[in-house]
Amino acid sequence: MKARAENSRKLWTAQEDERLRELAVSSATPSEIAEKLNRTESATKARAYVLRVGLRRFRARRRDLSKWG
DSSP states (O other), X not given: OOOOOTTTTOOOOHHHHHHHHHHHHTXXXXXXXXXHHTOOHHHHHHHHHHHTOXXXXXXXXXXXXXXXX
């Protein structure tokens, strides 16, 4: 069974929305924001989408394939 966040299934407050916006502007990762808001990462991403707040995204770096020929 997965551990649940403290605020699981609770409605978002205006203060949490504002904090989410502040953390997103500060370039915090979605997992860092979720931890600070006591929410799951997926709930944080979903709320950011609803609020139209862009979250910092990481892309995997492509490996240099030149050594493979």
